[in-house]
Amino acid sequence: MKTLVKYEFLKILRKKSTFIVMTVSLLLTVFLFGLPILQYQTYNADGVIKGLDGIAYTKEQYSQISVPLTDEYISETIREVQELFENPDNVGFDGTDQFLIGDAYWNDIAPREELLKTIASTYAAPGVTAWYSSLPDVDIANGANFYQAREEKIAALLNDSSRGLSDEQKEYWQNMNSQVETPFQYGYYEGWLTINTCFELLMFAIVAVCIVLAPVFSGEYQAGTDAVILSGKYGKTKLTTAKIIASYLFGLLAFTIHILVAFGLPLAAFGVDGWNLPMQIAGTSIPYPFTFLQGILVNLGVIYFVLFAMIGLTLVLSSKMRSPYLVLIVLVPVLFIPMFLSANGTTGVYNLTLFLLPYYAVQPQFGSYISYQLGSLVLDAFSTRTILYAVLTVCMLPLAKLGFKKHQVL
Amino acid sequence: MELQLQHLCKQYGSKCAVDDISVNLVPGVYGLLGANGAGKTTLMRMICGILKPTSGSIRLNGKTMQELGEQYYTHLGYMPQDFGFYPDFTAREFMLYMAAVKGLSSKEARTKTEKLLDMVNLHDMADKKIKSYSGGMKQRLGIAQTELNDPSILILDEPTAGLDPKERVRFRNIISDFAKEKIVILSTHIVSDVSYIADAILMMKQGRFLLQEPMSTVTDGIRGKVWEVLVDDRRADEYSRRFCVVNLHHENNKVRLRIVNEAAPAADAYTVEPSLEDLFLYHFGEEVQNERGGYDENAG
Numbered sequence: 048m049k050t051l052v053k054y055e056f057l058k059i060l061r062k063k064s065t066f067i068v069m070t071v072s073l074l075l076t077v078f079l080f081g082l083p084i085l086q087y088q089t090y091n092a093d094g095v096i097k098g099l100d101g102i103a104y105t106k107e108q109y110s111q112i113s114v115p116l117t118d119e120y121i122s123e124t125i126r127e128v129q130e131l132f133e134n135p136d137n138v139g140f141d142g143t144d145q146f147l148i149g150d151a152y153w154n155d156i157a158p159r160e161e162l163l164k165t166i167a168s169t170y171a172a173p174g175v176t177a178w179y180s181s182l183p184d185v186d187i188a189n190g191a192n193f194y195q196a197r198e199e200k201i202a203a204l205l206n207d208s209s210r211g212l213s214d215e216q217k218e219y220w221q222n223m224n225s226q227v228e229t230p231f232q233y234g235y236y237e238g239w240l241t242i243n244t245c246f247e248l249l250m251f252a253i254v255a256v257c258i259v260l261a262p263v264f265s266g267e268y269q270a271g272t273d274a275v276i277l278s279g280k281y282g283k284t285k286l287t288t289a290k291i292i293a294s295y296l297f298g299l300l301a302f303t304i305h306i307l308v309a310f311g312l313p314l315a316a317f318g319v320d321g322w323n324l325p326m327q328i329a330g331t332s333i334p335y336p337f338t339f340l341q342g343i344l345v346n347l348g349v350i351y352f353v354l355f356a357m358i359g360l361t362l363v364l365s366s367k368m369r370s371p372y373l374v375l376i377v378l379v380p381v382l383f384i385p386m387f388l389s390a391n392g393t394t395g396v397y398n399l400t401l402f403l404l405p406y407y408a409v410q411p412q413f414g415s416y417i418s419y420q421l422g423s424l425v426l427d428a429f430s431t432r433t434i435l436y437a438v439l440t441v442c443m444l445p446l447a448k449l450g451f452k453k454h455q456v457l
Numbered sequence: 458m459e460l461q462l463q464h465l466c467k468q469y470g471s472k473c474a475v476d477d478i479s480v481n482l483v484p485g486v487y488g489l490l491g492a493n494g495a496g497k498t499t500l501m502r503m504i505c506g507i508l509k510p511t512s513g514s515i516r517l518n519g520k521t522m523q524e525l526g527e528q529y530y531t532h533l534g535y536m537p538q539d540f541g542f543y544p545d546f547t548a549r550e551f552m553l554y555m556a557a558v559k560g561l562s563s564k565e566a567r568t569k570t571e572k573l574l575d576m577v578n579l580h581d582m583a584d585k586k587i588k589s590y591s592g593g594m595k596q597r598l599g600i601a602q603t604e605l606n607d608p609s610i611l612i613l614d615e616p617t618a619g620l621d622p623k624e625r626v627r628f629r630n631i632i633s634d635f636a637k638e639k640i641v642i643l644s645t646h647i648v649s650d651v652s653y654i655a656d657a658i659l660m661m662k663q664g665r666f667l668l669q670e671p672m673s674t675v676t677d678g679i680r681g682k683v684w685e686v687l688v689d690d691r692r693a694d695e696y697s698r699r700f701c702v703v704n705l706h707h708e709n710n711k712v713r714l715r716i717v718n719e720a721a722p723a724a725d726a727y728t729v730e731p732s733l734e735d736l737f738l739y740h741f742g743e744e745v746q747n748e749r750g751g752y753d754e755n756a757g
Contacts, residue, residue, distance in 0.1 A: 051554075061546075063545075271541040274502065274505070276555075277505075277507045280527050281527070281557070286558055456502050
């Protein structure tokens with residue numbers, strides 16, 4: 048079996064098309080995951096600071112605010128902003144909103160604008176994005192009650208009738224949320240945020256792996272080698288298993304290289320700082336009790352399952368179709384059509400199905416409260432996706448084996 | 458060793474590619490002859506277990522293919538027509554890969570590979586990629602892989618197609634070397650290849666066996682039906698249209714025609730010793746002539 052796997056792996060690896068597809072895909076990954084670095088920009092009173100200089104400047108700013116977000120700290124922060132707004136010389140007005148100008152903005156707001164946005168959003172109604180300019184409206188006479196405000200916001204979010212969550216689902220989310228530790232430790236997390244927002248771009252890597260693996264069976268039919276190998280002793284048995292193992296080995300290896308590039312670039316540029324910070328500092332209503340590293344790894348785990356299922360589907364199609372092109376004609380739409388569909392909520396059959404399709408399944412949506420209920424069993428999106436794609440993988444493999452075993456050389 | 462084909466049929470929709478074939482094969486070289494589309498390749502694929510018969514059975518020493526399972530395939534060596542290679546493999550890698558597919562141990566595989574590559578004269582090129590090989594070299598590699606598992610049934614589908622005469626002779630000799638104590642089924646439309654090495658002839662037409670005869674007596678049926686006649690140059694065309702002319706030779710201003718026909722094509726025609734090619738054209742002349750442009754159907 049080892050020899051068969053070795054040669055099947057070599058067959059995949061030595062094809063010129065493998066080299067071309069993998070090179071293009073890796074270059075695309077470098078470009079897509081390098082783009083946020085190249086396009087990164089921040090501002091200070093002197094103007095725009097771009098790229099690596101901008102990143103270094105932001106890091107420096109965050110060093111001042113890498114603190115636990117205690118109620119006292121938040122009260123103090125809100126009070127500072129409110130006091131700034133009390134001085135008319137600091138305040139500008141664009142006809143709709145008031146905002147701070149001059150030194151008040153550049154010295155006291157700009158260095159911690161993200162933090163202020165996080166705080167302000169906690170007091171805002173669900174679905175409403177708030178900025179530092181809404182902080183003067185927050186009543187801190189009896190303290191900030193920041194974590195109480197967060198709980199109330201999550202409760203409002205869960206009870207929103209448009210979400211249509213069942214009691215079991217609400218309880219599930221409340222239980223999960225209760226595991227989130229407070230107070231949140233704040234700090235710099237730009238590298239992890241970049242990865243989190245770019246997950247969907249890994250679809251290209253999945254497609255590239257599928258393109259390379261499309262000829263695993265159908266390529267034999269197309270080249271006319273099927274007759275010889277299928278008439279060998281292990282042609283219909285061990286060889287099929289070897290092909291599947293080699294395909295998964297290649298898929299795992301190729302995709303992991305993509306991941307290393309995709310994650311390595313932002314982490315090298317933005318730094319690994321923030322890996323141990325709670326995800327809630329990027330969105331306080333996130334119910335998952337994960338640090339950034341944990342969250343990224345959980346979603347990465349899901350993506351690997353999506354990859355395995357897509358490899359399985361590719362192999363099934365490959366075992367049934369007489370040309371790798373036909374395999375891709377079926378496969379590419381499965382992977383990319385969901386890209387053009389958009390969700391109109393987080394409940395209902397349409398939305399819940401959409402969130403399970405490959406393109407959406409690779410996106411974490413940590414703050415979306417997507418859950419699936421079977422009787423009294425409630426599962427979050429990550430668990431459901433993992434189970435679904437694991438089941439699909441397990442179902443696809445015997446089908447691929449059977450497809451090749453039953454193949455008729457016409 | 459006995460390979461029994463019992464009432465073997467293969468139907469594609471309403472077309473019957475193989476129609477109720479029954480034969481018992483014992484060790485020897487069988488030349489499988491037939492025009493294009495006669496069902497030769499379909500029959501061989503069914504014997505190799507890569508095409509399921511619509512009905513009928515294949516038995517090896519009394520046991521069906523299903524009963525034997527993987528064991529059946531250990532007896533097989535198959536070289537299909539126009540089969541693809543892995544262009545990025547070297548000949549040695551290809552042989553080692555095929556040895557693994559055929560279930561040989563690593564040690565056995567290495568020994569056999571070296572021996573066979575030597576036998577087919579590819580040893581010096583063993584580490585070159587197959588994409589750099591000529592057609593003849595690929596064919597030699599193709600036959601070499603059939604021998605890896607020392608099969609007792611060797612099935613060769615058009616093994617000499619596309620080879621130049623020198624390569625064909627070399628190839629025939631290789632097949633003869635490999636054929637000892639085996640059931641060898643050799644399909645070809647190059648009749649001379651078969652006539653040199655076959656012990657028996659199986660002739661197929663429209664999915665059926667037209668004849669199954671030992672080589673020594675295969676042409677007996679057309680004895681007295683093969684004629685030669687010397688005609689004027691200008692009449693040669695007319696003869697070609699009317700009769701199945703198997704050979705045409707210019708001699709001064711005359712043409713010597715070799716004709717396969719039930720009756721004498723001319724008063725001065727005389728019978729000659731029939732060959733396998735005459736036999737082939739006797740049965741398939743119509744198809745061959747149709748490809749060439751046809752002859753008068755009422756002539757014979």
